[in-house]
Amino acid sequence: MTRPIRAILVANRGEIAVRVMKTAKRLGIRAIAVYSEADAGAMHVRTADEAVRIGPAPARDSYLAGDRVLEAARIAGADAVHPGYGFLSENAEFAEAVEAAGLAWIGPPPEAIRAMGSKSAAKALMEKAKVPLVPGYHGADQDPDTLTAAADRIGYPVLIKASAGGGGKGMKIVEASGDFPAALASAKREAMASFGDDRVLVERYLTAPRHVEVQVFADGLGNTIHLFERDCSIQRRHQKVIEEAPAPNLSDRMRAEMGAAAVAAARAVGYVGAGTVEFITEENAFYFMEMNTRLQVEHPVTEAITGLDLVEWQIRVAAGEPLPLDQKDVRCQGHAVEARLYAEDPDRDFVPQVGRLRRLAFPDGVRIDAGVEVGDTVSHHYDPMIAKLIAHGPDREGALARLSAALDATKVVGVTTNRRLLARIVDHPAFRSARFDTGFIDRHRDELLAPSVPAETLDFQLAALAVRAARTAVRRIDPSDPYSPFATAGAYNPNLPAMEEITLSAGGVEQTLRFETEGGRTVLAGDSERLETAATLSPEGQMIATLGRRRLQLRVHVEGDEVVLLKGAEPLAFRVLDPWRGPATGTHAVDRVLSPMPGAVVALMVSVGDQVERGAPLVVVEAMKMEHVLRAPHDGVVAFLGAEVGYVVDEGVELVIVEAT
Known part of the structure; x- marks a missing residue:
């Protein structure tokens, strides 16, 4: 028996909330969002037909507070709840509460969540079912x-x-x-x-495994099928960054056995809805790892090769409908690859980054699932994923070529991202030939994380012109005297050419560029040449620059003391330096332990006066649900503590001073 679903509350945030709402609206279903105080202006709130605030920024007081989510469903008149992934999506008690409130739960039965949501219980169940275990x-x-x-x-x-x-x-x-x-x-x-x-x-811990998972789907009428497998081996910090379907270099025998095992696992717990059975493979063997009783982040690659909308299937199954297809009718067409674009710094051990997205541009030709737009802020409270780029092609080579081109054309300004790393992975010969396992990034770290090509003299010149163009744009120009020094330069001396110096830093290199303006002509004065220059900058960031006989067009972004040239595949970032700045070091420079990113202090392992050895853990900072342990720089005595447990700190805040002994 089917039940009508007219309004769905999405108990989540970010790109998955946006994704579910788009499908719901396409089906003529009202989409309802919940949001924390930190997400009042978030994209998923803007996408919803209605949104209800449920609490302060910390997830435990908002998105993890099931009673508040249910109250929001009551207020908005929802008749179904979709949990997305993460947060409450695999919480059996919340699923029971949803059903007890008379709402449709767009997920598996609570009993299945309990059986498979606990890795320990799932392992015991699989052992009983004779599925190989690590x-x-x-x-x-x-x-x-x-x-x-x-x-x-x-x-x-x-x-x-x-x-x-x-x-x-x-x-x-x-x-x-x-x-x-x-x-x-x-x-x-x-x-x-x-x-x-x-x-x-x-x-x-297996030293060279691949991570292969099987997408399963079941309805409430006893039908269970699989929708092929995905390879999710490319990971950092045990979290996937690139996924693809179908898995390359998998034998037909293993593919069939894994699909059958995944379906058997789902049937064993009376599963309903979308789920993923994850396996670890090594050589010709596979081992059950866990089952995720929800939709996965990487579900778009399965949608790409099957042509299906898995969220629509979830909604239809929750409404009591049968699966739209039988196993024999499911077809795999081509190959799909997904890359997760994160706000993080791979050069600093993938430390999460926060900030406002001042520019965010994606190319056509690939699917983009994003939970943020230009002007949105990536905060330390939640996951740092900005977007997913999904490329589909007739074969693996074609899909990778499309994804590579898309990553090169992606532009982000405002936060550091892993875009360069993703592009290098996709273009790496070993990845292209499908020779990889879960240790791929660590094994090829030197190549994947090699420094970018340093900025050249021309790049410094263009960055300086962008600074001058931005400054000129905000000056008040008298149309009757367009060559006034007040319009064309900063400080000037009477009867002498106006002179302006701009000092820029990029990649540890500093350059000072000197501009001289007289009679409407501006010259970039160097040691060996003098180039007549001009530059205009549109509000959209399009700059037309003249350097001697060269005329160049490019996009730039200037804000505060930051200049970014969107030139080629790799954006070039420069810092405008204050000529009167003092030294950046202090008396305790080598002793200071600073927070590597904005976050919350969740543990202190030392007190003032403690004797510590080099490498000893001092403090733990949590950002975006991941912990970062800060350690002693050398043997010594703890002389200062700058925070307590519960403090929220910015990047660069001094947390501990360890005086050498």
Whole structure:
């Protein structure tokens, strides 16, 4: 029996909320958003037909507060709830509360979430079903001594994983027994912050595995099928950055066996809706890893090769309809690859970045799933993903070529991103030939994270012209005297050419450029040449510049002391330096431990007066649900603590001073 769904509340934020709302609207269903105080102007709120505020910025007080989400559903008159992914999507108690409120839950039954949402319970279930498992401990006893003993018994390296969630949260690799207690404590904190559950499991860490997952779908009438597999091996910090479907270099035998195992796993728990059964493969063997009882971030690649809308399938199944297709009718067409564009700095161990998106441009020819637009702010409260770029082609080579071109044409100004890393991965010979595993990024780190080509003299000249053009645009010009020094330059001396110096820094290199203006002519005066210059800058950032006999057109962005040349595939960023600035170092420069990014202090391991050794953990800062441990720069004594647990700090804030002994 079907039930009408006229209004869906999306209990999430970002690109998945936008994605669900677009499908709902296409089906003639009213889309309702929930938002925290930090997301009042967010894209998913702007996309919704109606939005309800549910609490302050921290997720635990808003998006993880199930009672507030349900109250929002009541206020807005929703008759269904779609959880997206993350937050409450795999929370069985919330699913039960939704159904108890008389609403349709667009997800699997709570019993299935419990059975598969707990990695430990899922492992036990798969063991019973004779599905191969990686050796490990999946028990209920969470005493640290028990877990430590289990890790010692399994043998190092081991992997600690949050039992109640995924996405790399609460996941730690431990190489030696002495490192296990600290890693366990950190994994439990991350798991509690992300999923409200600090239980973990411990497994042997496979050194060269691939991560292959199978998309399954089931209705409430007993029909269960799979929609082929995806390869998600390209990861950093145990979180996927590039996914593709179908998985390359997978034998027909293994593909068939994994598909059958995934369907059997779903049937074993009476599954309904969209789910993903994840496997670890090594050589010709595969092992069950976990089941995600929700839609996955990477579902667009499956949609691309099947031509299906999985969100529409979710809604129809939740309304009581049968699956639209049988297994024999599902077709795989071509190849699809997805790249996740994150606000993070790969050169600084992928530290999350925050800031306002002053420019965000994507090319045509690929699918873009984004949860932000120009002018939006990436904050430290939530996941740092900006967008997903999905390319589809007749074969893998064609899909990769399209994705490579799209990444080259993507422009982001305002935050540091992993765009350059993604482009280098897609173009890497080993990736192009499908020779990779989950250690691909670490193995090829030197190539993938090599410094960009340094800015050339011409780039410095164009950046300086952009600064002058931006300054001129805001000056008041008297039409009767267009060559007035007040219109053409800054400081000037009577009876002498007006002179202006601009000092720029890029990639650790500084250059000072001197401009002289007289009688309407502006000359860039160098040591060996003098170039007549001119530049105009449109409000949209289009600059037309003349340097001697050369005329160039390019897009630039100038804001505050930052200049970005959108020239070629790699944006070039410059900093305008104050000529009167003082030295950046202080008396404690080598002793200071600074916050590497904006975030919240979640743990302090030391007190003033403590003696510490080099590398000892001092403080833990959490940003975007990931913990970052800051360590002692050398042996010494803790002389200063600049924060307490719970403090929210900006990047560069001095947290600890360790005086050398």
